[in-house]
Amino acid sequence: MKESTPAAIHLTDYAPPQWRIEQVDLCFLLDPADTRVRSRLQLRRTVSQEAPLVLQGEELKLISLTVDGQPMASGNLHQDENSLTLHELPAQCTLEMETAISPEANTALSGLYVSGGNFCTQCEAEGFRRITWFLDRPDAMTLFTVRIEADKARYPVLLSNGNLTDSGDLPEGRHYVVWHDPFPKPSYLFALVAGDLVCQQDRFTTCSGREVDLRIYVQRHNLDKCDHAMRSLQKSMRWDEDTYGREYDLDIYMIVAVDDFNMGAMENKGLNVFNSKYVLARPDTATDDDFVAIDSVIAHEYFHNWSGNRVTCRDWFQLSLKEGLTVFRDQEYTADQSLRAVKRIGDVQRLRSLQFPEDAGPMAHPVRPQSYIEINNFYTMTVYEKGAEVVRMIQTLVGREGFRRGLDLYFERHDGQAVTTDDFVRAMEDANARDLRRFRRWYDQAGTPVLDVAGEYDAASASYRLTVRQSCPPTQGQSEKLPFHIPLTLALLDSQGREIPLRLEGESQASPGERVIELTAPDHVLVFHDVPEAPVPSLLRGFSAPVKLRFPYTHEELAFLMGHDTDDFNRWEAGQQFAVQMLQGQIHDIQAGREPMLDPLFQEAFARVLDNDTLDTALVAEALTLPGETYLAEQMQVVDVDAIHQARQFTRRALGEALAARFRAVYDALRDSSGVAGEQMDAAAMGRRRLRNLCLAYLCATGEESAPSLAEAQYQAADNMTDAMGALRALMDCPGAIQERSLAHFEARWRDEPLVLDKWFGLQATASDAGALERVRRLMQHPRFSIRNPNRVRAVLGAFAMANPVHFHAADGSGYELITNQVLELDALNPQIAARLVTSLSRWKRFDAQRQGLMRTCLERIVAHPGLSRDVYEIASRSLG
Numbered sequence: 003m004k005e006s007t008p009a010a011i012h013l014t015d016y017a018p019p020q021w022r023i024e025q026v027d028l029c030f031l032l033d034p035a036d037t038r039v040r041s042r043l044q045l046r047r048t049v050s051q052e053a054p055l056v057l058q059g060e061e062l063k064l065i066s067l068t069v070d071g072q073p074m075a076s077g078n079l080h081q082d083e084n085s086l087t088l089h090e091l092p093a094q095c096t097l098e099m100e101t102a103i104s105p106e107a108n109t110a111l112s113g114l115y116v117s118g119g120n121f122c123t124q125c126e127a128e129g130f131r132r133i134t135w136f137l138d139r140p141d142a143m144t145l146f147t148v149r150i151e152a153d154k155a156r157y158p159v160l161l162s163n164g165n166l167t168d169s170g171d172l173p174e175g176r177h178y179v180v181w182h183d184p185f186p187k188p189s190y191l192f193a194l195v196a197g198d199l200v201c202q203q204d205r206f207t208t209c210s211g212r213e214v215d216l217r218i219y220v221q222r223h224n225l226d227k228c229d230h231a232m233r234s235l236q237k238s239m240r241w242d243e244d245t246y247g248r249e250y251d252l253d254i255y256m257i258v259a260v261d262d263f264n265m266g267a268m269e270n271k272g273l274n275v276f277n278s279k280y281v282l283a284r285p286d287t288a289t290d291d292d293f294v295a296i297d298s299v300i301a302h303e304y305f306h307n308w309s310g311n312r313v314t315c316r317d318w319f320q321l322s323l324k325e326g327l328t329v330f331r332d333q334e335y336t337a338d339q340s341l342r343a344v345k346r347i348g349d350v351q352r353l354r355s356l357q358f359p360e361d362a363g364p365m366a367h368p369v370r371p372q373s374y375i376e377i378n379n380f381y382t383m384t385v386y387e388k389g390a391e392v393v394r395m396i397q398t399l400v401g402r403e404g405f406r407r408g409l410d411l412y413f414e415r416h417d418g419q420a421v422t423t424d425d426f427v428r429a430m431e432d433a434n435a436r437d438l439r440r441f442r443r444w445y446d447q448a449g450t451p452v453l454d455v456a457g458e459y460d461a462a463s464a465s466y467r468l469t470v471r472q473s474c475p476p477t478q479g480q481s482e483k484l485p486f487h488i489p490l491t492l493a494l495l496d497s498q499g500r501e502i503p504l505r506l507e508g509e510s511q512a513s514p515g516e517r518v519i520e521l522t523a524p525d526h527v528l529v530f531h532d533v534p535e536a537p538v539p540s541l542l543r544g545f546s547a548p549v550k551l552r553f554p555y556t557h558e559e560l561a562f563l564m565g566h567d568t569d570d571f572n573r574w575e576a577g578q579q580f581a582v583q584m585l586q587g588q589i590h591d592i593q594a595g596r597e598p599m600l601d602p603l604f605q606e607a608f609a610r611v612l613d614n615d616t617l618d619t620a621l622v623a624e625a626l627t628l629p630g631e632t633y634l635a636e637q638m639q640v641v642d643v644d645a646i647h648q649a650r651q652f653t654r655r656a657l658g659e660a661l662a663a664r665f666r667a668v669y670d671a672l673r674d675s676s677g678v679a680g681e682q683m684d685a686a687a688m689g690r691r692r693l694r695n696l697c698l699a700y701l702c703a704t705g706e707e708s709a710p711s712l713a714e715a716q717y718q719a720a721d722n723m724t725d726a727m728g729a730l731r732a733l734m735d736c737p738g739a740i741q742e743r744s745l746a747h748f749e750a751r752w753r754d755e756p757l758v759l760d761k762w763f764g765l766q767a768t769a770s771d772a773g774a775l776e777r778v779r780r781l782m783q784h785p786r787f788s789i790r791n792p793n794r795v796r797a798v799l800g801a802f803a804m805a806n807p808v809h810f811h812a813a814d815g816s817g818y819e820l821i822t823n824q825v826l827e828l829d830a831l832n833p834q835i836a837a838r839l840v841t842s843l844s845r846w847k848r849f850d851a852q853r854q855g856l857m858r859t860c861l862e863r864i865v866a867h868p869g870l871s872r873d874v875y876e877i878a879s880r881s882l883g
């Protein structure tokens with residue numbers, strides 16, 4: 003906690019460390035209230051002249067310190083709150099220290115803490131300094147040997163990174179283990195786990211024939227929920243060998259599930275620590291979306307073993323080096339498991355509804371930020387998801403094979419090093435003889451570029467002229483932007499929906515199919531020849547770049563593309579654009595006091611998709627899902643949460659009524675194939691459940707009398723969580739006795755399964771009917787709610803602030819007040835989680851004057867709060883600035 007204004011750290015100030023820790027021996031004497039950490043550091047100076055050794059530490063009590071076995075002259079040792087400086091050390095020496103920490107008092111969940119009575123750690127980004135004094139920076143790589151001593155009955159399982167090299171009993175019912183990690187690593191990849199855990203065990207044989215022992219550690223009552231995670235781990239290991247030639251490197255790979263965790267999961271070398279939400283699943287406790295999310299997070303953390311651990315980041319400004327690349331890799335993995343287009347649609351929805359707003363608001367920052375106050379605030383959608391888009395664009399530019407060559411070169415060149423995003427791009431350039439100088443701007447310029455495209459057909463010359471102009475709005479500290487290097491994938495469709503062969507000006511021959519056009523200038527004119535009729539362009543196929551595309555399509559053209567585009571993604575996209583245009587019209591009507599209307603052309607195109615039984619059900623479900631309220635809000639000058647909600651609800655209801663019989667028919671037709679009896683957890687069965695639940699939701703949106711009973715029947719018959727939640731979610735549109743008794747039944751059945759109860763919390767926190775605020779207050783009084791548990795906070799407060807716009811933005815400011823009070827209470831316990839919650843207030847300038855004033859007042863109250871953390875200070879002050 004800081005009383006003065008916290009200082010920013012700048013990329014331009016980077017300097018390599020002047021000391022190397024060649025080896026560290028740690029010994030943990032575990033005790034919840036008073037853990038002792040003994041460390042022995044083998045130090046070597048890396049510069050020729052005298053240089054002080056500056057170690058980082060936070061909330062540590064230094065018990066003793068010696069250099070080469072001798073106490074230090076007190077004049078040469080300087081300790082302040084967060085650093086320990088040692089002067090006049092021999093160029094090579096051994097530093098031994100003992101520190102005391104209190105894991106049970108660690109509510110920030112960073113460093114060594116207690117969860118469910120067990121010990122665990124989270125060290126990324128700067129948690130290791132809360133364990134012992136260290137060079138806590140990613141470019142300081144060290145060989146770790148870790149000894150753990152603890153009470154044997156309470157903590158039978160003692161884990162750390164690498165291989166177990168020794169273990170045994172000690173007097174007084176204690177025992178010890180020793181782990182050695184043969185790979186030098188930065189401190190952020192350190193992990194320790196101790197507790198009463200059981201494990202599911204399996205094996206994996208690597209491509210070179212080595213046997214790897216796989217273990218998933220959980221609390222005993224969760225042992226029946228590990229099968230899916232184990233299969234995912236095995237699939238990921240195989241996939242990374244097959245796709246990128248990456249083999250695992252230790253003899254053991256462990257995953258530990260913990261209930262109290264700030265983020266999703268952590269890739270510690272050989273010992274991943276996971277939020278239990280991304281491990282535990284059984285068909286009756288987890289939805290299809292949960293199964294898919296677990297699969298992708300398990301893969302993500304596994305893939306980090308190469309993209310993150312073997313090759314790591316030089317400094318935290320390079321975070322996207324490992325995160326953007328690893329998200330890209332996990333996206334590709336998931337795309338290979340099911341339908342590529344469905345995966346792409348989901349990722350683009352996330353990007354647009356979460357990253358685009360970030361890039362357009364006060365927290366906008368480049369994929370490689372220039373400065374930060376608290377690095378934990380930069381584990382963002384921009385660093386992760388936009389970072390992955392940047393990697394994807396490189397693949398689009400150099401091709402799949404070229405990308406593989408570049409990645410091989412990157413791993414070969416930099417194995418065992420801590421490097422920069424520049425090093426990554428250089429490997430791609432060198433392996434493909436390409437110049438990506440201009441492309442690098444994606445790493446340094448914030449903001450979402452806009453492409454304004456127009457088309458003109460000339461029948462006389464049979465040519466089609468596309469003009470493309472790129473621009474990028476200013477962001478904090480970057481008023482002028484240089485042009486980006488943008489891959490624009492496109493095709494031209496004839497009136498039958500066939501792709502017209504493309505011959506650009508200057509080319510002698512036409513080539514069939516789509517084309518990747520490389521935009522590098524502010525303006526481009528593309529002239530296509532031999533175009534026999536006025537085409538409909540299919541632009542930015544597969545979302546080939548993270549930009550906003552503007553093309554003046556008519557409703558007829560959008561309806562045509564919805565039915566005919568040969569690119570699955572763009573077929574979906576056409577429907578979304580059509581829906582956005584219609585909803586925007588309705589929003590205007592509502593604001594002007596007119597009755598909104600459903601566009602008959604939209605209804606027709608929508609019905610054709612519903613009737614199309616040659617399409618994959620998952621794609622049909624995506625196409626029939628209307629754009630979300632936050633995405634619609636992004637399109638408005640002044641966000642009107644009420645009108646957006648009313649328009650969207652109106653359209654859902656109108657579609658439900660107009661197409662009730664067809665929704666019902668599709669619903670019934672999918673009935674028999676929907677259950678999980680017979681292990682139907684494959685992509686096809688998931689697609690059927692998704693479409694069926696969507697039909698139910700439309701039926702329930704009509705307010706028609708029989709709909710709630712239909713949902714209740716599904717709820718009661720459900721043998722899987724997807725159908726149970728699908729029914730409950732649909733019932734949230736039908737207030738009344740059925741809704742109440744179903745919610746009560748769910749709570750009674752699942753109150754002792756925290757992850758399942760979170761779904762119940764979340765559903766109610768996002769309910770849009772009156773009394774939402776009171777309900778959130780009540781949920782916080784629920785015996786299973788705890789402000790100390792990040793998953794509970796996200797399920798109730800996070801869901802309310804981020805996914806209940808109508809009530810969070812209530813005109814009287816009551817939603818803002820509630821969140822502000824909770825932010826301040828949370829900040830004293832867990833600054834990282836508090837800071838995430840503050841982002842809900844950061845885009846205050848997008849609202850009407852009254853709401854602006856209310857949100858601003860809340861932000862000012864937060865900034866003025868005494869003892870505020872750096873985390874919350876940074877978000878709140880940037881939001882005001």
Ligand code: ARG
Nearest residue numbers: 126127265267268269378381
């Ligand atoms: N490296 C982890 C992952 O993306 C995220 C850990 C971030 N934790 C934090 N406290 N900032 O897989």
Ligand code: ZN
Nearest residue numbers: 302306325328
């Ligand atoms: Zn990651």
